[in-house]
Every structure is written in C-alpha cells, then in structure tokens.
Amino acid sequence: MSVGEVAVLGVGMHPWGKWGRNFVEYGVVAARAALADAEVDWRDIQFVAGGETVRNGYPGYVAGATFAQALGWQGAPVVSAYAACASGATALNAARAQILAGLCDVALVVGADTTPKGFLAPNAGERGDDPDWLRFRLLGATNPTYFGLYARRRMEQYGATPDHFAKVKVKNARHGLNNPYARFRKEVTIEDVNASPMVSDPLRLLEICATSDGAAALVICSLDYARSRGVSNPVRIAAVSTVTPTYPNTVIEMPNFATDSAFGVPEPERSFRDSIAYAAYEQAGIGPEDVNLAEVYDLSTSLELDWYENIGLCAPGEAEQLLDAGVTTLGGRVPVNVSGGLASFGEAVPAQAIQQVCEITWQLRGQAEGRQVEGARVGLTVNQGLFGHGSCVIAKR
Template identity: 70%
Template sequence: MSGEVAVLGAGMHPWGKWGHSFVEYGTRAARAALADAGLAWGDIGSVVGADTVRGGYPGYVAGATFARALGWQGARVTSVYAACASGAQAIGTARAQILAGLADVVLVVGADAAPKGFFKPAGGDRPEDPDWLRFRLLGATNPAYFGLYARHRMAVHGDTREDFARVKVKNAAAGALNPYARYRKPVTEEEVAASAVVADPLRLLDICATSDGGAALVLSSMDFARRHAAEGPLVRIRAVSTVSPSYPNTVLDLPDVATDSAAAVPPQDRGFRASIAHAAYEEAGLGPGDMSLAEVYDLSTALELQWYEDLGLAAPGAGAGLLREGATALGGRIPVNASGGLASFGEAVPAQAIAQVCELAWQLRGRAGERQVAGARAGVTANQGLFGHGSSVVAVR
C-alpha cells in the first residue's frame, strides 16, 4: 500500500527508576534501534523526538536534543508533543516525512525521567482544557478518574473487582517475560486484593506507576527497506491515527457508546477512543478480526477492559467476558499487552506509544522470546493523551 513505511529497527532502554536524564535513556534506545536496523547514525536523514514537558528546555526540543546527543550530522529535526500520545504522533510525523520524500530513513525517539507520584498539570493554567478542569474544579486526580471509570463499568456492565485483578495478573505474567519491563514478577489475585485502596474500587496494583525509560524506532521508505533490510519478515506500519473528538460528541471519554470499529459509522456516532481505533482500521483496510495482538494504554486495569470494546475486540459491555475466557492472555485468541503493558512498565510518557510499536515489531518478526504470539501477522496499538490527543497504530508483516 502506498501509505506504508517499514520498521527497520526497534530499541528500548529498560523501564525503572534510574535517576538519570531522559537524554541518556533516549540515546541508548536510539543506538539499540540503529543496531537492530543494521544502520549507522550517519544513515539517518531525520530525527523526530517525542517531547517531555518535565525535561525543561531540552525536553521541549527533543528532536534537536537527541540529534545533538548522538552527534551533529546534518539530519533534519522535528519535535512533537501530544502528552501520552506523543510517541505515536512522532511516528506519524516520521511517516509523513518519508512518504513526502523528505527522508529515506527516520529515527523516532521518546524518553522520560518521571517524578514519583501523581503527574501534576504542566504548562500553567488551562481553563479551556477539560482535563485541567477535572484536576482543579473537581479535585479528580488520575487515580480518582480511573476509580470512577471502574465504578461505571461495575454499574453498567457488571464488571467485578475480581475482573480488574485478573487484568493485573495477566499483564504481570507477560511482563515477567519481558527484559525491558520494570516489574518482572507474577502476582496473584489475592495480592492485588491485599494491596492498598487508592480510589475505590481500585487498589495500588490496579494502577500503573510512573517510570523512567526510553524507546526508539528506525523507519524507512519501502524502497529503502527492500534494498537494505536484513533477511526475515518485513514489518510495515500501515496506519497511524491521531484523531480528535468530533462535534457534537466532544465528551472525551464516553464509555458506553456502541462500538463496531470495522463499520463505516460517522465519527459523531461513536466515543472518542473508539473513533481513534476506527480511523486506524479504516486507513489500514483491516478490522479487529484481522488483528493477532493489541497493545493498549492500561493506566488502570478497568481501562484495559474498556479498550477491548473501543478497539472492537469485544462488544460493548463484553470486555470482562473476553478476559474471563482467557482470550486476551498469552496463548489466547487475541493477546492484549503481551509486553506486560503499563502494569509492568509504568508511564514514561513520550516513550510509551513508541514502546507499543516496538512490541508489535518484535512480535511480527517472531522475535519476542517467551512471550511470542504464535503466527502474529498484524497488530494494533491504542493510546490516549490529554485534551483530545489520542493515537492508534496498525502494523503488519
């Protein structure tokens, strides 16, 4: 397809709390991606950095920051910010440059050195931002928001605390197999239930941590890839969706809107997150039934269940049923968060959407080790940032 670009290399810096600059994490991930692609830094024609607003001025100009850290060599630089969707928008920017003929090979990098505890709003007062209003007028921090989401699912769909715990157990089991994950220890439902209550009904182990980490991709034109790619399956990015809400449905999180992401439904007839996935499927010419795996934004265990429905993997209200039957676990029909998800990594904001695509690349190449999804042919990611930023990427082999 004419809109495809190749993923030549993927690299990461392990997630954790390392106490170093985001620049170190990003450059190490970048070098790993270059090595994976079998290319030298001088082969890169453009660098797209996903910004981190907590990194000071270097974080605001991440593209230039990473280019300088790797060594000035004349590459084009671009910096992108979209909160938690920054990485996917950086991928979209890189793809646009390649398809426009501005560069044959582009390096995409995101990294963060996150503070402990809740993320506070960045950039001063934003009275037109619904998220800022939620923080300031309602006092609803993210965990409180996640708790309301969980309560909604319990009231409307019959989800239980045990269902939420099962999500954590599933993701921890996958994360235990991932050398880049911060938390590499299986947990039990009993351990989730025994952890401290944070925002009822969610407990500490239902909510992701904040982390340091980095991720990078080397993308290229299909012509370049055919000339230079190593032997083995060639992974292609077929779609990048970064849509915004559509008037009159401007509620950013409408959890009970019917979803059929493979159908051509006007955007205003579906919730925002479902629209993110719908746009990616439509561009890719694929639907949820074509996916071998999904990487989703599991800020909380309850939110992962919602993504099953928004991605069209389950009917509205049926996400917990999909989980209960084991379909979303490793070895299941449609593994979700085979990487371990944010439950195992924590949030390193500019890196996480890139890390999701790294996981798709390794899975589609058949190089994911013990967590390999058998016969993986296509995968989808989903991520959401503040104030209407969202993203979904579809990759195929």
C-alpha cells in the first residue's frame, strides 16, 4: 500500500490536571497554541476535526463545531469523531484524509476533556441492553478489572512480577518530571508503588492511570502547503491506523462479557492489538526496527509491557527483559513514553491520542527539552480503547 504523507505544521496543548473548568476552554488554549506554532491564522484553516467527549453533554458530541464556534465561526467544514481512547487519532485521520484527497490544504485537529473524579462510569439509567452498563451491574467489571486480568495473565504466562509493573511507573514518572504539560511531576520509587492501595489485584493505585482534564491540538497540512509557508523539512505523518478487530477476536476486551468464539474458524493471523501497529507499519513502509521512540497507552503499568510486544519491539514474553535492560528508558535504544505517558498525564480521552502525536512531533523536531531522544527520526504512537477501537500513528522527519 502506498499512502501519501501530510505535514505537522503546528502542535499545542493545555496542561493536564484536574482544573474543573469547561473543556472548551482547554480546547481553545490548545488550538491557539497549535495555530501560533504553525504560524497559521485561524481564519485560514479549511477543515476542523474535533475529538468528541461523551461526558460534557451536547457540546461534547459536536466537539468540532463547538471548537469552531469558540474560535469564531469562519465557515470551515467540521467533523466530530468518537472512537473511545482512539478518538483523537480518528479525528486526525479524518483531517488527513481530506488533505490526501485534495479536498483541503490545511486542517485543525482538537481534542479536549473535563473528566469526573474516580472510575469512568457508564451512562445513567436502566440500560439492560447496553454492555457497558451491564458489565458494572452484573460483574462490577470496571476498566481496571480488565487491566488486572491482563496483568495477572502476564504473571501467569511470562513470569512477570509486581516489581516489573512498578518499574514501568518509576520510569514514566521520571520521564514526566520535565514535561510542563504533565499533571503528575513527582518521582516515585518501587516502594512507593508497592505501598499504594491495591485496586485490581495485582495492580495498585499508582499503576492505573487517573482521569484528567486537558487538551491537545494539531495543525496539519499538505506537503505543498508546508513548502509554501517556507517549511521545507516538516515532521511528516506517514501512517495513521485505526483498524478494528478481525473475527474472531479471541482476547477479552472492554466492555465485553466474552470473546468471540474461535470454533470452526481460523484465528486471525494477528491479535487485534498487534494488528493496530502492523497496519501502520504497512502504510509507512517501515518496521519496528526503524522506530526511535514510542508513546504507548499505559492505562496500566502492565499494559505498557504488552505494547512492547504488540508493536514489535520484542517477542511475546520478552518485555520484562527489555524493561530491565533499560532499552525503553530515556537514553536506551527505543525509549517508551518519554512524555511521561498516561502515568504522568492521566487520561483525557479525546485529547490523549493527540497528546501522543504532539510529543513525538516535539521529539522529532528536537524541541523536547529535558526529555529529548537524541537524533530521533521516527516516532510511533499507539493506543486502544473499548468497543474495538485503537490507533497507531507513525511520524518521520
């Protein structure tokens, strides 16, 4: 498959935190920062893609229009995308497709959220036909329940230990110390992690990502448009994968009660999580050996280890060795989550996949002060959300 590239002209964020203000405020701050970084006037933007938030009423459902109105109507068409944790990347992909199809030259992508405290909960009411509601009612299967199942599985299957999981948190907390946009900027030790309350055994409070307020935005454009603005060597997006699972999906996933049945049908060549990155590598025409840094979705510490294998940094069962050898620590061969990851940010759902792209953009430009991966040329982001969503973005310079 041969896919064209688009340029990242500008990136911007609003710091993550628990600010308790309207998500539109954060989105406007991030959008204006990205426009300023791109040196593009808002009125010249030809398409707006918003990552939806489902926790802020109607304005959240029509996020693209909400941000366009807040920035001042200027006539650009809008789209709003909801794809759970992959919402931001799905919004990015909608804008990218417009550019690659020649329907527009320059687009703004924005994701922002204001989140409630505690566990993410399903919609209210009696919702007896909604699996997201039923998993809470019938099983008490919170999101960390699924993370706990995966973590225990790693221990049983590969001999991972709670200390391995804790080391992921220690690493990411250290990475995030120098990121001005991160919410938690405090060093933690393995002892701190192991002393934090147990949530979903074997995972403790410091190993499960919080929910945060925050916003991130991108200005993307055609390579010709970038050249016309005097940007001859922009960060380029070489791939955006937003694949869904292939039947039968044999890994239990949120919010399901069961996997698909593999009875009488061949299992897919790749697991869903493997296929997310694989599709991106195919688009970009590169492989895992070409990746200089990765931002992976550490909803829990153990999930980061799963991702090492899903994106091909190592074979199944070898992630703990990679971590122990320092390969994924800043200074190692393929640093992972140099932004600090979700461990340092907490999750602002529709903004998070965009935050990942902001980070690799800064890294590829050499602007990630205090956490720079030297000589980075290729960055990869990957994430997964419930209801069969996932995304992977590859950027090059």
